[in-house]
Amino acid sequence: MAKPLDPSRLEPRKSPAQARSAATVGVILEAAARILEERGFEAYTTNEIARRAGVGVGSLYQYFPRKEAITRALIQRETAILLNEIADLGAEPSGRAGLRRLIQAAVMHQLRRPALARLLDFEERRLPLDADVANVSDTICSILEDLLGRPDLPAQSDPATVARDLLALTKGMVDSAGERGETAMESLERRVGRAVFGYLQMQLDEIAQAASFFKK
Amino acid sequence: MAKPLDPSRLEPRKSPAQARSAATVGVILEAAARILEERGFEAYTTNEIARRAGVGVGSLYQYFPRKEAITRALIQRETAILLNEIADLGAEPSGRAGLRRLIQAAVMHQLRRPALARLLDFEERRLPLDADVANVSDTICSILEDLLGRPDLPAQSDPATVARDLLALTKGMVDSAGERGETAMESLERRVGRAVFGYLQMQLDEIAQAASFFKK
DNA sequence: CTAGAATGTGAGCAATCGCTCACATCCGAT
DNA sequence: ATCGGATGTGAGCGATTGCTCACATTCTAG
Structure with missing residues (x-):
């Protein structure tokens, strides 16, 4: 039987298996960092992070189950x-x-x-x-x-x-x-x-x- | 002619003229303070401040033109x-x-x-x-x-x-x-x-x- | 080559936010 | 007592948020 998904987990939902996805994670994190230091918490939204990272919000939520995890x-x-x-x-x-x-x-x-x-x-x-x-x-x-x-x-x-x-x-x-x-x-x-x-x-x-x- | 209202003002819209309103301002500020120190920025919303102060949001916005003013x-x-x-x-x-x-x-x-x-x-x-x-x-x-x-x-x-x-x-x-x-x-x-x-x-x-x- | 897993997408939902406004109530001057 | 301004109300608007999901694309194992 499969281990039940704990919705409160903060770890990535999927561990990056291909090089591509690992890069995505890095891009997302760096985008988040830049938004934070350039425009502060006000602009620190999941949509904005994804936009700046050049990925869809969906991709973001594949590796980070919630905003807090980022x-x-x-x-x-x-x-x-x-x-x-x-x-x-x-x-x-x-x-x-x-x-x-x-x-x-x-x-x-x-x-x-x-x-x-x-x-x-x-x-x-x-x-x-x-x-x-x-x-x-x-x-x-x-x-x-x-x-x-x-x-x-x-x-x-x-x-x-x-x-x-x-x-x-x-x-x-x-x-x-x-x-x-x-x-x-x-x-x-x-x-x-x-x-x-x-x-x-x-x-x-x-x-x-x-x-x-x-x-x- | 009346002085045009500057919408970017941070001062109270009305200066409290009766004792009642001065008290209201105090109650609002203290409610805001308690929310801030008990539950942080997350709960620091205008609706919550008004609720905790026991006043309507409208009253709040009579003395503070924007949340930032509080x-x-x-x-x-x-x-x-x-x-x-x-x-x-x-x-x-x-x-x-x-x-x-x-x-x-x-x-x-x-x-x-x-x-x-x-x-x-x-x-x-x-x-x-x-x-x-x-x-x-x-x-x-x-x-x-x-x-x-x-x-x-x-x-x-x-x-x-x-x-x-x-x-x-x-x-x-x-x-x-x-x-x-x-x-x-x-x-x-x-x-x-x-x-x-x-x-x-x-x-x-x-x-x-x-x-x-x-x-x- | 191909099937299926891994990865990526973005319209849009439910919830919440700051804030307005039409209206009720209270109070002090006359 | 009465009237007008001062004060108080809260439903709800428009915007934004975190996040989902049905679907498209890309990669890798056999």
Whole structure:
């Protein structure tokens, strides 16, 4: 007996068996991405995506059972690049070097397609998260938490909170820079580094630390 | 002859002349706010807002010429509180104290109604901005830039960029905290302070600074 | 070559949206 | 009390949306 079709599935209805269909899927996803970053959610409709991709709506719905599935696929596609770059960061012995690489990856990720990254990030929170694919933020946080334990970084009393703070702070800065059209990666990397390492350093009595500005 | 009605106006069609109508406007705005923070943009429709407010759609359209006008009014209502609290910050002689007050105001603003603040902030960027009402971010940035010039803070080579970075970084952290359901204002304030003052301090050679962790 | 599976199409359905308008009700000035 | 403006109502219009389905086209196995 055939496995009954679960109408709530988000996976493609058919896995592309011929090269032709795989290309179609790619074209659809890229069309969706361009619409999203050029005209935002307002123009992000299934009909418009199909039109821009140069395919019929029917083709679209052969590979994506619902509009939401396209968005999910987009999120996965964009996220995979980032996750791949930071996957081996757990093996990094130096906390500082690891943090730098993490920052660089975050900056690259956001500055590559700023508008797209921002909108997908927004949608990611709204969509019911898949149980199988863990949240990207959580993954990064655990890597971060790991790096914070390295001996070359000041010990943190609440690493989990620090990790979330650093991630949030980086996201905010990188997002803002991308929105303003910044393209200079090194400058942004340096500034994010200032905030991140500044946060890590500034854990003693802040007032005493601040007073030391004068004495130097 | 009567002034011709500009159909693109966003102001109320009628200014409430009786107490009754002023109340209606309030009820509509609060209904819109609650729908937004409880069910997001998906349920944010004019029909639903009117239903929840307990009024007819017609009443809604007597005071708001288009749906967008409701959102704008919401943004103004929520923003006014924040702007009012930081308006006198330019007179603050101490940069540190000013920054602290600014951080506190930002934390309060976001933690009061986290989901609402987040969604309105998102919409604010999408909506064509009124020429008369300047962007909130720009206002805060100029205040920030002003504070950065105070003698008790380390001089910054590019105050405008620093101001934007601090704002973005704060927004990111406060946003994330609000989304996670944090309610402890002092803790969040302290952590944002760490990032902000850490960023300001960390402007010399970062590596040298970091090395000093060990020597202490 | 050919049959059947894989792939592609787009008119159009049901639902929903923002918004209008003809009309009812309420209130304050006289 | 009465009249006119201010306020409130909701059925429903035109447009748009996500999505289906009957059908056409293309590819591959035998």
